[in-house]
Amino acid sequence: MSRFVLAGVRAVALCAFAMLPLSALALPGESIPPSPPGLHKVGCSNIAQDFTRVPPGKSAQDWWEGYPDDDTPRYLTDLLAESANSLVLNLALPRDFTLYGFFSGRTFAHVVLVCYPTTQANGRADYVLPGGQSVPRMQRGNEVPIFTDNALRYPVLLFSHGFGGSPISDDYIEALKLFASHGYVVVAPFHGDSRFTTVNVESFRDALYALLYYKNYVAMQAVRPRALSAALDLVLAHPQFRDHVDPARVGGFGASQGGESLLLMAGAALTTSLPSETSKVTFDPRLKAAVGYIPYFGVQGYPAFGTDQKGLSGVTLPYLALSGTADTTAPISVTEQGVARLTGTRQLVALNGVLHGFDRGFSDDIFSWSLAFLAGQLSGDPVARATSARMTSVAGGGDDVLRIDYLAPTPAGADERIAVEYYHRVLDHFFVTAESAEAGMLDAGVIVPGWQRTGFAFKVRPAGDARGAPACRFFGTPGVGPNSHFFTLDAAECAKVKANPNWMYEGLAFSTEVPATDDCAADRVPVTRLYNNGKGGQANHRYTTSHSEMREMLADGWILEGTVFCAIP
Known part of the structure; x- marks a missing residue:
């Protein structure tokens, strides 16, 4: 079980590791072309x-x-x-x-x-209705x-x-x-x-x-x-x-x-x-x-x-x-x-x-969004699910804006885990765990009160799974470092944070695929890391797949740190 520092414990407002170059980062998301005509x-x-x-x-x-x-x-x-x-x-x-x-x-x-x-050979006649x-x-x-x-x-x-x-x-x-x-x-x-x-x-x-x-x-x-x-x-x-x-x-x-x-x-x-x-x-x-x-x-x-x-x-x-x-x-x-x-x-x-x-001017938007969403949910194809999760607009046509979005992961298999996100209102901090026992402890709210599920999650694999890279998990050293957790797949970043006295290494949290050039394979959902820039005096990171949540965080002064995990859809 991890160590949590409760609200009220003094901590240094310090992000004790190098940030990614911000100038190269942009909100993830894809504008897809309109759906082609049906084949049938x-x-x-x-x-x-x-x-x-x-x-x-x-x-x-x-x-x-x-x-x-x-x-x-x-x-x-x-x-x-x-x-x-x-x-x-x-x-x-x-x-x-x-x-x-x-x-x-x-x-x-x-x-x-x-x-x-x-x-194509079906020669039955169309049935014409009054009105054409x-x-x-x-x-x-x-x-x-x-x-x-x-x-x-x-x-x-x-x-x-x-x-x-x-x-x-x-x-x-x-x-x-x-x-x-x-x-x-x-x-x-x-x-x-x-x-x-x-x-x-x-x-x-x-x-x-x-x-x-x-x-x-x-x-x-x-x-x-x-x-x-x-x-x-x-x-x-x-x-x-x-x-x-x-x-x-x-x-x-x-x-x-x-x-x-x-x-x-x-x-x-x-x-x-x-x-x-x-x-x-x-x-x-x-x-x-x-x-x-x-x-x-x-x-x-x-x-x-x-x-x-x-x-x-x-x-x-x-x-x-x-x-x-x-x-x-x-x-x-x-x-x-x-x-x-x-x-x-x-x-x-x-x-x-x-x-x-x-509205016929939005026909491409209406049906392209609909077909992509239904394919993602019904086809069983991970590429279709990931495409739906990445989608933020349809190219051309009308002006379509994604206001709310979240792709819930499918139920975890025996070799999979669900990373569940929590929020603490007093601390104004986010936290994620893929450990069912830890999630149960937080849900109970007795040992460490105040944490509530946000309704967001993403799918990973157990720590040590060879199909991905292990995520190092850190917690701010009590009384010295931030009252927060931090996760990274980057081996160099992991080593750097281990050497920093402001952070305690808590072990490997889970395993997931590493993004290449800030993106993931077509059958994976990008997980983006954001940093609160020490807002409220305490450093904190958030890990999310939701484009609308990212926009809200940026509007609230958070800093985009890019795609850090590639989640199973």
Whole structure:
């Protein structure tokens, strides 16, 4: 067990070793080129409709979205021309009045559209919709899907459209096609939100309106994640798809309300009464990662996940939020508060000037960020994970800025360790340990009180592992040196600090790969060291993989010392 000096013990404010040359250092990060077009043609399941059932002057879109005609319910099932060959599920809602109100215990049909990678030779006709959109190479009658490779199992992408939309409304169908062209089996339920409420978020600016209709709005929100899970159940069990999808690789993409729905599916607690009562809707561990485009986290005064977004605390789903800085329906300030609550991999990208809608000028940014994030979380490829962790922008296109980022390491194998970061508020110091016993002691807060986990960590190997270099660990000599720890892989630096009486050598902490010219191999995540420049009279170093944390530290007067470790992603 290491020696800690408690707050109040006098120490010399001295960084007793040579600093790296600062003029050559810059914040790490990579601007990646836009994602190329997908390699696959796209086919889709059967949603053939009889548009003669739509009265003159009416729009089929009202049925797609479940919008009632006065008191007469309408939904896509009313228009299906080949319903026996379409994907339809019946969702029975739990008897839970808090979440589902007057819809509690009732059953609602949900139509599901599935789009998938298909062969170049697939000659099926596109199905043209009113308004000009088309469903590519749509199955008709009892036709079965034609996959690019029948021997492969493809990753699944649950697609959740925004409030009042549908998978074939507006720009959503184009997004479905894009993801399927990149090798995803895209599963998109028609939520039919307007069957539950026609109240939108703008109405909640009127407090009286909110009080009168909020219960139905809660029910609509609570139904959505259950429909997503049921759609996944349907596809994983369906004879046309079950042998072609990988149940271990399930991601999600949600727009606006859909971004909220995926978090609710991952166990977030939903605001059920204003201002602060919350209730967990469901938890589906099959969902491994999700992207929210202009995701709805609520508005000022009406948070989606309880007061201060506390309903997101403990949610570990890897999540990327792409938010517009000019969005007043889903304000980025509210989203930022929510993303900061997440405890797993998390990213928030600000799209400068984007309103609440699809901005074609940011198309490359939206889909390049999304594809890189999903590949990093679902593919199992360490290069893809490391690429996602290094990424700070997309070249060209709109102005995208990474505001929050953290890549949580995958669970440690038998020959791996997790280096966990702690922070002491009184000392204003950071510390990292890869020793589980030491972490347990700090968590207990008895022997050495005051240390709290920051929620950041990176993966290393045990000390002495031949696949990396050993990290020397030092602690400031009590009463003489800094009240802080210091780590280095550099043998010369290690020897120099050992010879300095201000530091005590505590042994080898862990092993990790050495960066070459301030960078790491493509399958590794750079760990950057920062120095507090003696801020507060005590020297301290921080070791982090997060670009946003680095920016905050530099703004607070810390000094960048460069990439010092290469972590396993």
